[in-house]
Amino acid sequence: MMSYELSHLEKKTLIALDSLEGEATPSEITRKGDFDEEAQVMNSVSWLSSKGLVEVEEKEKRTYSLKKKSIGKKDLPERIALKFLNKKGGLCSISELKEESGIGKKKTGITLGWLKKKNWARIFKKDGKTCLEITRKGKKALREKGKDEKLIIQLYREGKMDSSEVDEYAIKNLLSRKEIVNEDITITRKIRLTDEGKEIIKKGLEVRPEISQLTSDIIRTGAWEEAHIRPYDVKAFAPTRYGGKRHPLRRELEVVREVFLEMGFTEIKYDFIQPAFWNMDALFIPQDHPARELQDTYYMKKPKKIKVTGDVVDKVKNVHENGGETRSSGWNYKWEKDEAERAVLRTHTTVTTIRSLAENNQPPGKYFAVDRNFRSEATDATHLSEFIQIEGVVMEKSANLNMLIGLLKEFYDKMGFDDVKVRPSYFPFTEPSLEVFAKYGDDFLEMGGAGIFREEVTKPHGIEHPVLAWGLGLERLVMLRLGIDDIRIPYKNDLEFLREYPLL
Ligand code: DAH
Numbered sequence: 003m004m005s006y007e008l009s010h011l012e013k014k015t016l017i018a019l020d021s022l023e024g025e026a027t028p029s030e031i032t033r034k035g036d037f038d039e040e041a042q043v044m045n046s047v048s049w050l051s052s053k054g055l056v057e058v059e060e061k062e063k064r065t066y067s068l069k070k071k072s073i074g075k076k077d078l079p080e081r082i083a084l085k086f087l088n089k090k091g092g093l094c095s096i097s098e099l100k101e102e103s104g105i106g107k108k109k110t111g112i113t114l115g116w117l118k119k120k121n122w123a124r125i126f127k128k129d130g131k132t133c134l135e136i137t138r139k140g141k142k143a144l145r146e147k148g149k150d151e152k153l154i155i156q157l158y159r160e161g162k163m164d165s166s167e168v169d170e171y172a173i174k175n176l177l178s179r180k181e182i183v184n185e186d187i188t189i190t191r192k193i194r195l196t197d198e199g200k201e202i203i204k205k206g207l208e209v210r211p212e213i214s215q216l217t218s219d220i221i222r223t224g225a226w227e228e229a230h231i232r233p234y235d236v237k238a239f240a241p242t243r244y245g246g247k248r249h250p251l252r253r254e255l256e257v258v259r260e261v262f263l264e265m266g267f268t269e270i271k272y273d274f275i276q277p278a279f280w281n282m283d284a285l286f287i288p289q290d291h292p293a294r295e296l297q298d299t300y301y302m303k304k305p306k307k308i309k310v311t312g313d314v315v316d317k318v319k320n321v322h323e324n325g326g327e328t329r330s331s332g333w334n335y336k337w338e339k340d341e342a343e344r345a346v347l348r349t350h351t352t353v354t355t356i357r358s359l360a361e362n363n364q365p366p367g368k369y370f371a372v373d374r375n376f377r378s379e380a381t382d383a384t385h386l387s388e389f390i391q392i393e394g395v396v397m398e399k400s401a402n403l404n405m406l407i408g409l410l411k412e413f414y415d416k417m418g419f420d421d422v423k424v425r426p427s428y429f430p431f432t433e434p435s436l437e438v439f440a441k442y443g444d445d446f447l448e449m450g451g452a453g454i455f456r457e458e459v460t461k462p463h464g465i466e467h468p469v470l471a472w473g474l475g476l477e478r479l480v481m482l483r484l485g486i487d488d489i490r491i492p493y494k495n496d497l498e499f500l501r502e503y504p505l506l
Contacts, residue, residue, distance in 0.1 A: 007235050008053075009214060011037075013207045015046040016055065016195070020203045024195040031193065047193055055199035059192040064165040066173060067157060067184050074158025078151060079105045080116035084140055087123060092136040096125075099134060120148065150175045157183065244501040251390075251492045254480045255372050258392055261416050262370040267394060270369045272354045274376070277308035279342040280353045283318050284360070285431040286458040288333045289341045293349070300376050302345035310343055314360065317462035318342075328457045347376035351393035352431065352473055356455075359397060360463040367397030367469070372476060383488045384447070390476035391450070397469045403434060406452060406470040410438055414449075417479060427451060431459045432471060442482060450474030 008016070018035030019026055028047065032040045050056040068074055077085070086103035087094055100110050114134075117123040122140035126133055147155075149172040157163055165173075176183045195203070212230040213220060220226050248256070259269065282294060293299065320326030322337040354371040371393045379387045396409065407424055414422045421441035429435045432453025439446035452472035460469055477489045484492070484503060491499060 007233055008202075008207070009046065009049070009232060010209065010212045011042055012046040012050055013209050015043055015050060016199060016203055017207060017209065019056065019193060019195055020200075024200065026193055028191055028193065050199070055196055055202060057194045057196055059194065061190045061192070063188045063190055065162050065186045065188070066165070066168060067162045067186075068154065069181060069184055071158070073182055074154055078116070078154075079109050079113040080120060080122065081143075081147075081151065083113050083117055083134075084122050084136070084143060087134055087136050087140070088144055092141075094134055096132040096134065148172075154182065247505055249492075249500070250484060250503050251477070251480060254483060255390065255476060257417070258372050258476065258479070261413060262372075262394065265368075265412075267368045267370040270354050270358045270371050271373065272348075272357055272371075274347055274374060275302060275305070275308070275345055276348045276353050277310050277342060278344045278346050279308075279310040279315070279318070280357055281346050281348050281350070283322065283337075283342045284314075284356050284459065284462070285352055286321065286456055287430045288322065288335065289338060290335065291430065298377055298379070299349050300347040300378055302347065305345045307343045308345045310339070314462055315339065315342070321458045321462055325458070326461065328461045330456075330458050332458070349377050350375050350473055351391040352471065355393055355395040355471060356431075356459065356463075359395065359460070359465055359469065363397075363463050363465045365397050365399060365467055367395065370394035381490060383490070384478070386477060386489055386493070392474040392476050392479070393472065395455075395469050395471045397465065397467050399467050401454070401468040401470050403454065406454065406472070407436075409470065410452060410472060414438075414440060417483065419482065422449075424452075427453075429453055431456055438472070438474065440479075440482060447478060447482070449478055 014035045014037070015031060018031045018037075022030055022034055026034070028040050028043045031037070031043045031047075035043070037043055047056060047058060051058050082105050083099060083103055086099065086105075090098065096110070096114070099105070099113075100107050105113050114125065117134070117140075118125065120139070120143070121137055122143050123134045123136055126135065149169050153169060153172040153176060156168075173183070177185060210230055212232045213226065214232045216226070216231070220229070247253075263269065278294070278299075281299075282291070283289070287293065317326055319337045319339070320332070321328060321330070322333050323335065325332040351371045351373050354373065355369055358369045359367055372390060373393070374388060374390050376388050379385055381387055396405070410424065411420075411422050414420070419440050423439045423446060424436045425439070427435045427437040429451055432451075433456045435451065435453035437451055438449045440449050441447075450473050452470070452474075455465075455469040455471055477492065480492055481487070481489055486492075
């Protein structure tokens with residue numbers, strides 16, 4: 003039985019179709035049913051067809067005509083050339099053809115192409131001249147026109163021809179020439195009642211005006227009391243509509259920002275382009291560290307250098323060379339300011355946290371950034387060369403490793419992951435250092451690094467208190483949150499993916 007309601011227009015369409023023997027074109031239905039416009043019919047037809055009450059058969063009709071009437075009165079250029087060649091006794095040079103045949107210089111190239119394609123003439127070189135010689139096929143063509151030429155004549159006479167009336171090969175050939183024929187494609191539709199449709203009509207359809215959309219007027223005037231109001235069918239078919247929504251990466255980034263803002267952190271922003279000094283030297287990364295090599299770091303051509311000044315430069319230099327005022331003995335090499343002034347695309351957001359602490363070394367210091375970084379790395383299912391890190395620091399008198407681990411776990415817990423592990427690791431700028439892993443299927447996926455800034459990093463800026471620090475991958479978190487297995491997916495901007503990922 004019917005599990006749906008039919009609208010007034012749908013019923014009218016069914017009835018008109020029934021009186022047209024169950025099969026008709028939209029315009030026949032429009033006339034028969036006395037509709038205001040054909041669009042009303044087409045609209046109900048699409049609903050009726052989704053309900054299985056009618057079928058729509060679409061037929062494509064192609065008609066052809068000459069682009070210009072004059073084309074029918076003239077020979078094709080290759081025929082002009084063929085006649086000319088014949089007049090010359092079956093042999094002529096290309097320059098003669100160009101100058102004397104009347105096809106025009108511009109068309110010579112195309113003409114030669116068609117002569118060759120139709121195999122009407124042979125082209126060869128003789129005494130440095132390019133010549134044409136008529137072939138057997140060419141001679142035959144003098145007596146009988148080709149299918150394409152015959153079709154032009156037919157089109158000239160008839161004006162318009164249907165695809166069923168034209169030679170398939172000839173029309174293809176003419177269409178490939180662009181300036182000769184027009185192709186018009188029209189779609190004709192036949193609407194047919196299905197068995198289910200006939201059944202419903204047999205049972206009788208009551209056609210009465212109805213209200214499908216309530217307006218304030220209908221309520222105010224009391225018209226609703228008289229009229230039939232069409233009930234809503236919440237199970238009715240409807241095409242899927244995809245609303246606009248934030249890009250998943252952007253949305254997740256906002257979630258992360260919210261979490262840190264709620265925990266009382268201040269958001270910080272610094273330029274993508276940094277002197278190596280802040281990206282590396284200030285973080286106690288030695289100048290001969292492999293990560294500085296071209297394979298990992300993008301060095302800028304413009305600007306090539308960014309000046310670094312102030313007494314902090316000497317302090318960092320001393321830390322690298324001999325440990326400076328710290329308890330460390332440093333890396334024991336000669337530190338070069340030139341190297342520190344090379345401009346790089348920052349390779350990690352740790353730049354932002356050390357810079358903000360350098361600008362304000364007094365507690366409480368709680369800063370974070372969710373921002374872009376760049377590395378010259380091959381991309382694969384878990385690596386990107388442009389990626390976003392969730393970076394943060396806490397500077398506090400009582401800060402310690404337990405607090406750091408607790409903080410990281412709390413963050414992931416807020417993001418929906420309670421299965422998080424840490425394990426000891428190494429970074430040049432932290433001691434101790436650790437890596438964070440989150441459960442990913444049956445495995446654990448590395449999410450990023452963390453640690454407590456070394457004295458070599460904090461001392462040059464007069465930072466007196468321990469600094470907990472972390473740098474975590476945003477895209478990996480997004481992978482876990484969206485349940486996808488390739489980190490590149492969110493960057494592909496595949497419409498299907500963007501439409502389907504859940505709104506919440
Ligand atoms: N900057 C490191 C990287 O990009 C990640 C990192 C490790 C950041 C430890 C930190 C940290 O702040 O303490 O691999």
